[in-house]
Amino acid sequence: MDTVEIARIQRLLAETAPQDLGAFFSPQELADAGDGPGRAASLAGRFAAKEACTKLFPREAALGALGPADFSVARDGYGAPTVVLSAAAQRALGHNRYADIQLSLTHDRHAATAMALARPAQAAPSWAARLLYRLLPLRRKVVLENLNRVYGERADRAEITRLAQAHYGHLGRLFLEFLWYPWLPRARKLAMVRVEGLEDLLAAHAQGKGVLILTGHFGNFEVATSAGLASFPQADGRFHFVRRPIRPEWLDRLVTRRFRKAGFGVLPKRGGLDAILDRLGAGDLVVFPFDQHAQRKDGVRVEFFGHPAGTFRSLAVIALSTGAPVVPASCWREPDGHHVLRFEAPVQAVEDADTNEAIRLTTREFNRALELLIVRRPEQWWWVHRRWKPWPARKRAR
Numbered sequence: 001m002d003t004v005e006i007a008r009i010q011r012l013l014a015e016t017a018p019q020d021l022g023a024f025f026s027p028q029e030l031a032d033a034g035d036g037p038g039r040a041a042s043l044a045g046r047f048a049a050k051e052a053c054t055k056l057f058p059r060e061a062a063l064g065a066l067g068p069a070d071f072s073v074a075r076d077g078y079g080a081p082t083v084v085l086s087a088a089a090q091r092a093l094g095h096n097r098y099a100d101i102q103l104s105l106t107h108d109r110h111a112a113t114a115m116a117l118a119r120p121a122q123a124a125p126s127w128a129a130r131l132l133y134r135l136l137p138l139r140r141k142v143v144l145e146n147l148n149r150v151y152g153e154r155a156d157r158a159e160i161t162r163l164a165q166a167h168y169g170h171l172g173r174l175f176l177e178f179l180w181y182p183w184l185p186r187a188r189k190l191a192m193v194r195v196e197g198l199e200d201l202l203a204a205h206a207q208g209k210g211v212l213i214l215t216g217h218f219g220n221f222e223v224a225t226s227a228g229l230a231s232f233p234q235a236d237g238r239f240h241f242v243r244r245p246i247r248p249e250w251l252d253r254l255v256t257r258r259f260r261k262a263g264f265g266v267l268p269k270r271g272g273l274d275a276i277l278d279r280l281g282a283g284d285l286v287v288f289p290f291d292q293h294a295q296r297k298d299g300v301r302v303e304f305f306g307h308p309a310g311t312f313r314s315l316a317v318i319a320l321s322t323g324a325p326v327v328p329a330s331c332w333r334e335p336d337g338h339h340v341l342r343f344e345a346p347v348q349a350v351e352d353a354d355t356n357e358a359i360r361l362t363t364r365e366f367n368r369a370l371e372l373l374i375v376r377r378p379e380q381w382w383w384v385h386r387r388w389k390p391w392p393a394r395k396r397a398r
Contacts (some may be wrong), residue, residue: 002051003113009044026072026084044112045105046073052116053083053101060092073103081105083116087372094375095305097121097155123162123379129169136168139384143167146383150305166379170219173333177220182258193227197343201285204325204346210280212319212326214347214366216291217382218373222258224331224341225287238284240265242272273314280324287329288315291370291382293389301391302364305371309388316362319349326366330373332380344369 012024021030025043033042050068060066070086081103085093093101099121105114125133133140147160155163181189204211215221225239241264246255259266267275267286279286294300294312301308319326325346333339347369352358374381 001113001115002048002055003111004044004048004051005111006041006044006107007110009047010040013040013043023069028074028084029072032073032075041107041112045107045114048112048114049073049081049083049103049105049116052103052114053089056098056101056116056118057089057092057096060088066092073105087369091368091372091375093118094121094378095150095154095371097151097159122159123166125162125165125379126169128172129165132168132172133165140164142386143383146385146387149307149388151378163379164383167381167383170333170380171384174220177223181220181223189223189227192337193224193339193341195341195343197345200345201327201329201343204327205283205285207325208283209322209324210283211285212280212315212324213285213287213343214290214315214326214328214369215287215330216289216370216373217385218377219331219333219380220339221331224339225264227339237265238279238282239287240267240276240279240284241287241289242267242269242276243289244269273318276318277322280318280322290315290366291374291387292385293387296392296394300360300363302360302367304367304387307388308391309367310391311363311367313359313363315366316349316359320351320355320358320362328369328373330376332377344373 013021016024025033025046029043029046033039033046047068050071050073053071054061054066054068057066066088070089072084073081074084076082083101083103085101096118097120098118100119102117102119103114104117105112107113143164144160147163151160151163184192201211201213241259243266256266265279265284267279276286290312292312294310296310298312298314299310300313300316302311303309304311315326318324326349327346328344329342331339331341347365350358350361350365352361
């Protein structure tokens with residue numbers, strides 16, 4: 001809860017230039033408050049709501065990662081107040097395993113009060129998912145270790161187990177889709193996928209510098225991309241995936257053949273820098289899976305979900321040197337079996353006089369973007385990967 005004196009907001013309005021009020025309120029909030037005598041009371045309620053929402057995330061607020069400006073108040077179709085979250089607030093919401101935030105606002109002649117209630121999220125694994133978790137414990141220890149590292153201080157043990165079970169259910173469906181998807185009619189494949197945020201990708205592509213697509217092992221990327229990108233015909237044959245070989249070799253050949261059949265190019269992760277630069281120079285789109293561990297020779301150690309993790313520096317190096325926009329993308333499977341492919345607004349590279357620091361800061365921003373994609377649908381990320389491996393000490397010259 002939070003309470004704000006209306007007189008305090010009246011002073012703020014009187015002493016602040018109109019163009020500077022954006023530091024405290026969103027354009028929609030200012031418009032909804034109107035210009036009448038109730039303006040100060042309306043904005044006081046919204047300010048109290050921002051403060052109340054911030055109190056739900058004491059850890060992030062204490063670290064300066066979140067503040068009142070990351071929340072704004074809108075009205076739904078029935079006039080009830082709803083919370084609009086910034087990217088940082090969305091990331092904190094998912095990281096803390098909250099489903100949403102519900103608001104209640106009121107005011108009298110002197111003060112406005114807001115109550116913010118965070119509704120917990122709860123995974124709901126199917127009976128098949130629970131069975132797979134029990135009977136096929138492949139890398140179960142790794143999955144649980146990773147989930148505890150990310151959610152252990154924010155979710156109880158039962159929720160961690162439910163998330164792990166739901167993840168095994170996702171892996172089971174992923175395996176079945178890998179087998180039967182190639183045999184589906186084209187019309188059925190197209191009907192399976194919905195694309196969101198395509199305008200962000202088109203705007204980035206219009207800059208003429210090529211596009212770097214930041215992604216990870218989400219959902220069923222083969223289904224989502226091969227069908228979903230049919231809605232982006234101007235880029236047909238211009239998508240290229242950066243990937244390293246899969247073991248065993250026969251599986252790598254199979255996956256590569258299916259990528260090429262779907263119209264995607266494949267670029268090697270190691271030794272492929274020249275090819276990547278050539279594709280960007282031609283205005284193509286290069287897809288970078290960014291969620292795996294990088295060794296010291298290839299990476300930089302930056303925070304990922306609050307823990308240092310070896311992360312590939314190559315994406316930051318290319319983004320900083322070419323100016324190509326970096327567009328995050330993810331996909332997930334809906335409960336009804338349909339798939340969603342979603343593009344986000346570009347992540348800005350961080351400039352710094354020190355090149356190494358610019359690479360480190362930019363890579364950290366890329367990890368933050370990845371965190372948001374993961375916490376939206378955590379059961380459909382690749383938790384079986386050992387993302388937080390030990391970081392070896394630098395070898396001293398003799």
